[in-house]
Amino acid sequence: MAMVLAQPFSAYAAAPKKAAAPVAQGRIITSLADGWRFLGDEAPPEAIQPDFADGQWQQVSVPHTWNSVGYYHHQLGGKNTAASVNKRQGAGWYRLRFDVPADQANRRQWLEFDAASRVAKVWLNGQYLGEHRGGFSRFRLDATPALRVGQSNVLVVRVDNTQPAAGSATADVLPLFGDFFVHGGLYRPVRLISTAPLHVDMGDFGGAGLYATTTQVNEQGAKLAVKLRLANDGAKEAKAQVRLTLLDAVGAAVANANLAQGVASGKPVELASELTLANPHLWQGVDDPYLYRLRAEVIAADGAVVDTVEQNIGIRTMRFDADKGFLLNGKPYKLRGVGYHQDRDGKGWAISAQDIEEDVATLRDMGVNSIRLTHYQHGQVIHDLADRTGMILWDEVPLVSAWTVGGKLEPEASLVANARQQLTELIRQNTNHPATAIWSIANEVDFGNSLPAFVSGRKDGKTPDPMPLLGQLQALAKAEDPLRPTALATCCEGRLFGADVAIPEVAPAADLGGANRYFGWYFGKAGDLGPQLDRLHAKRPAQPLSVTEYGAGGALTIHTDNVLGGLPDSRGSAQPEEYEGYIHETALAQIEARPYLYASWLWNSFDFATTVRTEGDAQDINTKGLVAYDHKTRKDVWYFYRANWSGKPTLRLTGRRYVDRALPLADVKVYSNLPTTELLLNGRSLGTRQNCPQSICVWPAVALDAGENKLVAKGGDLTDAIVWNLAPERKQHFAIDSGALVAARSKDRLLGSDTWFEGGEVASLDRPADFGRAPQPARIDGTPDRDAVATYRQGSFAYHIPAAAGRYKVTLWFAAGEGVPKGAFDVAVNGKPRLKGFEPKAPATGIGAVAQSFTVTSRGMIDLAFAAGSAPARVSLIEIDAQ
Incomplete structure (x- = not known):
């Protein structure tokens, strides 16, 4: 179909920032940007009166927000700090004095707000003009009866971004929930528009x-x-x-x-x-x-x-085909896109047109040709830029995850009305943009009873049915715009939950399908994405399908020696930058192999604020962006897409922020779309790679020099260089944190993450973090390296450690006790048994760490073989020191 x-x-058209001279008797647009007074609290009732004394209120300019949310535990990708954060949600008051020339008498006067979050009430000269409920759309109020032409006027606006809850003033204003922070304020421009009595209608949503x-x-x-x-x-x-x-x-x-x-x-x-x-x-x-x-x-x-x-x-x-994908003007056109939130470090939502222009330039440089405007209506600047640059847009209404409050099974009539209002505004305000291709009516409303009780508000497992509301929005969208298709993004259909988890099938509610799927991150394995998409396509062969979200967290200061060495922690700290690259590399290969997909939008273009997360190396930041929260610091994986999408010559050595290396050998990866790429280490050529598949060039097991290691990648006219350091004492020293994607911190040495293994599975004695639950570390006695001993590799497996020829002391650490499998297993070194029928001795109570040491000879490789016996074999930490 x-x-x-x-x-x-x-x-x-973007409104001018300064007053425009009238053309004949035409429209006059005056920017109301400067001279505002702001109170970040509830104001007394008399604050609406023109003569109210507001001299002690803060002086601000609009766009403005009082919120500052999200910061890193480092200085690499933003300036926000714990001290600068303001997460308060509630009322904020604005007052502005402005004059209107006397020659504007006998005209109509309109106050136009590009957005006010999330509920706004407006007074002019003490007269109430009206209210707008919804934090993302443009609205206008007729100010003519209250305006004093030729005199000074006082405009008062009360905004309220209270988090919706039962009984709150915002309980019926979307979004009710979401993995993003809803900033408060007049965060987009405000202006006064003067028209003749006869004019183009200003009241059309x-x-x-x-x-x-x-x-x-x-x-x-x-x-x-x-x-x-x-x-x-x-x-x-x-x-x-x-x-x-x-x-x-x-x-x-x-x-x-x-x-x-x-x-x-x-x-x-x-x-x-x-x-x-x-x-x-x-x-x-x-x-x-x-x-x-x-x-x-x-x-x-x-x-x-x-x-x-x-x-x-x-x-x-534009044409969306279930088998051929997306066609623009009758020709196949691969939509390669990103998701986009509108906040940035230090500014929140109060960003400028120049900020948005910078963002679009960053995305165009990467090769992006489509943007999913999530999860709410974005402003006119991004739409105008998309028109001018050719970016194809997915526009979305803020129906995200929840549509009732207080555990109710049916939405309030006022909530339904608000959803309809915001969808109507979205369409009326953006229907004229050539870039806009899709109206999205919802995002992830198919969690079913998989949501925890603190989110759903219910303990009986019952969940509200999203289909009636989706049906209304679908009908409304088609009535407003019969030609554009609708879509929605699903999270959960086809995932394997417990038998008691019920997931509603909502994809048929819209014209187009969209799948948010995080295989290898929240669930499953990285290679599961393609087969899952094939199943969805086969299930609804007539409905065009896209991937609307995929990705992983990428912390700038957290690194791994092997992306397959352990499990990421999607709610905790184990979110290395290298693992983000791995997920995108494997996902893109599966997406590109499926021509029936009409689009893919990776998650996310930039890190963004969300108070439901404490993860990676950040607080209140979703770290899945390809660019940090400052919108300037590009992560390695950004260059992977540039190499594959942009058509521009690209050369990027990865791992530049992993400077102090834990292990004496490392794989070196370069994102390069050049015909030939050469790698040099301290001036020595390590060889070339030609036409690397997926633009990924790898030099495995590069032996690093003691001290400084300058790596240089060269190809054509491009050169890229980084510096790694290897402390001399680590040249012949290996300390491997088995079962760990990110090595634990040690008090007296630098540990490497799990690598050089073959087989086995990873496990941990710790309980990871999740929504509403902090991580729960196990108590382990007998070692200063509790974190390293907590993770382990188990089963039957081997390690092949490339140690230079010589004598070494090998020390193996094991956990024993509560929660650890009981039974014996064998360990062999270089083919010779060293531990036979071995069972680490457990303490009387709790968990203890047990070490076993022996001396071995390496002829270029140390092989450690772990064989299951009456219990799976396991090891938590491997230390190898030259003798």
Whole structure:
């Protein structure tokens, strides 16, 4: 089955930052950015009055948020600290004094807010103008009755970003839950818009009032259906003329139409017309994002132009096919995308247009051609940039994981109304963008009863059914925009839970499917992604399918010697940067091998704030970004995608932040899409690699020099260099933390993570962290290296340790006691038995650490073989020292 989308769309023009001079009697836009006073608390009732003394309130500019959330335990990727954090959610008050020139008398005045989180109440000169419920969409209020033209005015706004809970003022405002922090404030621009009494309608859910739809397009011509909403706030009916003009990229008129309409007072009317364009220049995504400009001029009976609205137009067709994937203008077009949150270090959500431009430039440099705007409506800046750069967008309403509060099984009617309102605003405000391709009606509403009770609010296992609400939103989206497809992202269908876990099947509620799947991170193995996608595709062969999220945490200061040496801790600290690369490498290979996928959006472009996480080397940060929270520090895996997606020559030595090496040998990996790549160590060539598969070049088991190791990768005109250090005492010393992806910290030596093994499984005596639960370390006596002994490799397995020829002392550490398998096993060294029927002696109570040592001779390799007996063999720590 194919989903067809043939529509050009326009972009809402970014408002000027300074007052614009009127054109004839046209629209005047004044930025309200400076001079605000802010109180980060509840204000007294009299704060709404113009003469209230606000001199002690903080001076701020808008955009503004009081929240600062998320910080690293280092200085590599952001400036936020524990001392600078402000996670308070609740009320905040803003007051602004501004003047309106006397020549704006007899005009309509509108206050326009690009966003206010998450509930806003507005007063002007002590008069209540209204309320908006929803923290992400543009809204306008008619300020005319309260505005004092030619005088000073006082604008007061109360915002409230309280976390929704039963009985709270935000209990019916989406999102109710989510793995991201909802910042408070007037975090997008505010402006005053003055119009003539006869004007393009300002009351259309924050939309532009001017809309265009392509009804026909081919190489010879295109037809655009144009809709314009007109409003008349004058005292009597007005006779209006409308001049529609379509301009090409250099400003030449290529199509036009004239309309005439009588507009009654107080009753907006909708005008319709059709423009015919010969030889259209198509909008071709990142290859050629060509834009036209649609202008609507409203002309009064006396011939004066009283209002003008312009929109960007991109003429293109989009098609989503269940077998062929995504087609743009009839041709296959692989959507290679990222998820995107709008916050950044030091600014929260109060980011500037320049910040967003920087983000888009970073993504374009990586080779991205699509952005999933998660998990709420994003502002017009990112949409305008997407139009101009050719980025194809997934737009999403903030229905995330929950739609009831207090454990209720049915959503409140007011919550349903809010969901419908926010979806309508999302569509009306963004329907004109050529970049916008998909309306997403939900994200991860299929947890079923797998959610813990502290999230669901219920202990009986019953869960609300998401399908009735999804059905309403699907119908609303199709009524608002019949041509664009809907989608939703699922988390849980097809995962293996316990027999008592029920997962609702929600994917059929939307036109397109999207799968958030974290194999190798939250569940399963990295190689499970492809087979899971095949099963979903086979289950619904007529529904186009995408991967909407995949990835892993990547901490800048946490590293591993072997990505397969242990298990990551998705809620704890074991989140090495190298493991993030491994997950993306294996996932992308599986995605690229499945042409039926219409898109993939990795998770995530940038690290972002979320107060449900204490993980990696950060607090209140989701570390799955390819770029750190400062939006500047690029992790290694960013270059993997650049090498594979961008088409630009790319060369990147990985592991540059793992400077002090624990082991004397290391695999060296370079992301390179060059025909030939050479690696040098301290000036010595280690050979070349040609046309590396997936742009991953590897030099295995490189012997490091004692002291400084300068690694240089060269290819063509590109060079990349890093420096690793190996302390001289570690040149012939091995300390391997068996069963650990990230080596434990030791008081007297640097441990390496588990590596050089063959077979076996990893295990731990510690209970890992999870949502709402801190990690629970086991008590282990008899060793200063409790953390190292807690993890172990078990079963029947071997180690092949590349030790230079010589004599070595080998010490093996084992855990014994409560929770450890009881029974004996064997250990052989270089083929000779050393421990036969060995069972580490357990203490009377608790867990103890037991060591066994012996001397061996290496001829270039030390082989340790562990064979199960009456119990699986195991080892927690391996130490090898030259004698």
